[in-house]
Amino acid sequence: MPRPIILGVVGDSAAGKTTLTRGLVRVLGEENVTHVCTDDYHRFDRKQRAERNLTPLHPDCNYVDVIAQHLGHLRAGEPILKPIYTHSDGTFGAPVYVKPARFTVVEGLLGYHTEAMRQVYDVRVFLSPPEELRRAWKVRRDCSRRGYTTDQVLAELDRREADSEAFIRPQERYADIVVRYLPSGDRDQEHLDAELVLRSSLRHPDLSGLVDGDAGITLSERSDEVILRVSGSVEPETAAEIEEAIWERMHFASHLRSERLGEFTIGTDLHRSESLAVIQVLILYHLITAKASLALGGDGTRAPSGIPEAVHT
């Protein structure tokens, strides 16, 4: 079997990593994806972190060297014995034996922290929602699923700010695709404006024919980046046209098409976001084309340098 294609999804806590990857895993098929969350590589459990006054964002609080080793093994097609961190109670569980599948999705806080880690990915995504939005997402998620109170989460977010600034946000510079949701104001969560920064380290599909300012889709260029903006008020039909156009560029993977992209949860309620669906299809495009490149004897789809050939404004 050719080596797995490896996707990195990095961003601060509650930036939306699991939400984004869940849809991708569903489309690619659970059996075809090895899912690694680097939270499993925390060095200390919740109690030990509190005793040491360390946040989980600090590299010293994580076995970053072992993450790099394990990702290297997976890329080489070798199994790993992966640690387990359990969020429901903040403790470690028994390690699990993990074999690499066709795709590996790695999500976590410090995935691009070292060069050794950065080298393993075929596609690097960084999620960067505005802080106000991320804080609201974290409060809601941690209170409903991780056993915290609102005051505890808010205090923890303040305690983490210095480490977010020092270690998490700087990783954005290593991404091929940066996803920024824009401040939502009173927008509901299904209709957030999204901005995708498409960097020249990957060859992005030509989306120029789909741009329609009136319909809420714009492309612009900034140094060697192309910015795709999807308005939160984009009509489902317009978003579907973009998704369709990207799917057409990976026609050899049409069997993967699914109606269920763009889903996210608020507490336990399921919602759908058009902009999230567009982001997910674009990432799928990169995973599928990287896979096709390997099948044809290449080694992925990273552009050697310069502006990606297929992107036009």
Ligand SMILES: Nc1ncnc2c1ncn2[C@@H]1O[C@H](COP(=O)(O)OP(=O)(O)OP(=O)(O)O)[C@@H](O)[C@H]1O
């Ligand atoms: N694209 C989105 N649109 C609307 N809400 C979202 C979106 N992404 C995430 N959320 C909200 O934020 C919450 C936290 O997201 P998620 O669990 O995906 O973050 P994460 O980055 O995986 O967090 P952690 O690193 O702490 O595990 C979700 O439960 C959901 O309510």
Ligand SMILES: O=C(CO)[C@H](O)[C@H](O)COP(=O)(O)O
């Ligand atoms: O920043 C985080 C990413 O998920 C978590 O807070 C970190 O992993 C520690 O988990 P917990 O708060 O459940 O002890």
